[in-house]
Amino acid sequence: MSSVQPLSADQIEAYHRDGYLHLPAFLSPGEVAPACEAIARDPSIGGRIEHVHDGVEDTKGDPRNGYRLDYIGWFREGDDWLGTCTRLQRIAEAAAALVGEGVYHYHSKLACKPRIGSGTLIWHQDYGGWYQDGCVRPDMLTCVIALTDANEESGCLRFLKGSHKLGRLDRIPGDHAYANIHPRRLAGILDRFEEVPALMRRGDGLFFHGNLVHSSGPNTANYDRWLLELSYNALSNEPVFDDQSHHAARPLDVAPDDALRRGAFEGVFGRTPIQDLSDRAAEGASIYYREGFPLLS
Numbered sequence: 001m002s003s004v005q006p007l008s009a010d011q012i013e014a015y016h017r018d019g020y021l022h023l024p025a026f027l028s029p030g031e032v033a034p035a036c037e038a039i040a041r042d043p044s045i046g047g048r049i050e051h052v053h054d055g056v057e058d059t060k061g062d063p064r065n066g067y068r069l070d071y072i073g074w075f076r077e078g079d080d081w082l083g084t085c086t087r088l089q090r091i092a093e094a095a096a097a098l099v100g101e102g103v104y105h106y107h108s109k110l111a112c113k114p115r116i117g118s119g120t121l122i123w124h125q126d127y128g129g130w131y132q133d134g135c136v137r138p139d140m141l142t143c144v145i146a147l148t149d150a151n152e153e154s155g156c157l158r159f160l161k162g163s164h165k166l167g168r169l170d171r172i173p174g175d176h177a178y179a180n181i182h183p184r185r186l187a188g189i190l191d192r193f194e195e196v197p198a199l200m201r202r203g204d205g206l207f208f209h210g211n212l213v214h215s216s217g218p219n220t221a222n223y224d225r226w227l228l229e230l231s232y233n234a235l236s237n238e239p240v241f242d243d244q245s246h247h248a249a250r251p252l253d254v255a256p257d258d259a260l261r262r263g264a265f266e267g268v269f270g271r272t273p274i275q276d277l278s279d280r281a282a283e284g285a286s287i288y289y290r291e292g293f294p295l296l297s
């Protein structure tokens with residue numbers, strides 16, 4: 001393996017203080033170029049991107065759905081650009097330094113906020129769902145890589161700085177896949193934590209804690225906003241529930257840090273198994289459809 005500049009003590013401290021760490025130019029223009037070119041050529045990613053149901057009933061695929069977010073998801077990694085990036089040494093080592101032990105890939109998304117028809121994604125914590133999977137500790141995070149600029153206009157992520165220190169907030173049942181914070185509690189939280197836009201340029205990286213309360217705004221820009229959202233779990237924190245074999249701890253087959261730079265990958269999206277998000281019987285479908293889960297809080 002090549003050597004990677006480790007995160008500094010100050011960066012690790014900032015992550016634990018704020019719940020996130022922004023790393024400008026984490027990937028170089030050349031490293032992200034194959035993916036950027038592929039999504040520009042074919043934003044449907046071979047017809048596999050889904051208008052994800054994240055609004056009220058019957059709004060899936062409806063361009064008037066103000067919550068619309070489109071994505072592909074995967075939990076196994078191939079040797080294409082997508083899988084190689086998911087296994088990249090720089091990301092694996094930074095994630096391990098922030099979590100405090102070795103990590104494995106939990107699952108990931110490539111999320112598009114289309115320039116037309118995407119709205120505000122409500123405030124939520126990712127660990128709410130991962131707790132439902134049976135991960136008992138919140139030693140989980142997401143590494144975001146911007147494939148386009150993400151700013152206030154194009155619907156960037158928004159964080160409540162330091163809100164990961166609240167711990168896991170109870171999810172409340174509702175008709176929104178992300179619904180997990182009671183409105184009265186949320187109002188109090190919004191009063192108490194600073195809201196910050198996660199401004200990213202193409203190629204920037206950003207790590208955020210599974211308990212960080214976050215949302216994203218509508219895209220009013222004249223381009224689609226694309227973010228890679230790669231999630232990792234501590235190796236000692238695999239889910240305790242039996243139906244989670246797709247989330248079992250598997251040592252990450254770390255890709256050398258220069259793999260993207262050298263073009264040491266096969267195509268962009270073709271060799272990482274992309275989930276068919278419409279197949280509710282598929283292994284791992286519960287990542288996206290949690291309605292049937294028992295209330296475990």
Ligand SMILES: O=C(O)CCC(=O)C(=O)O
Pocket residue numbers: 069111112113121126155156157214215216227
């Ligand atoms: O891509 C986005 O705008 C937000 C995605 C997100 O927060 C999530 O899927 O948990």
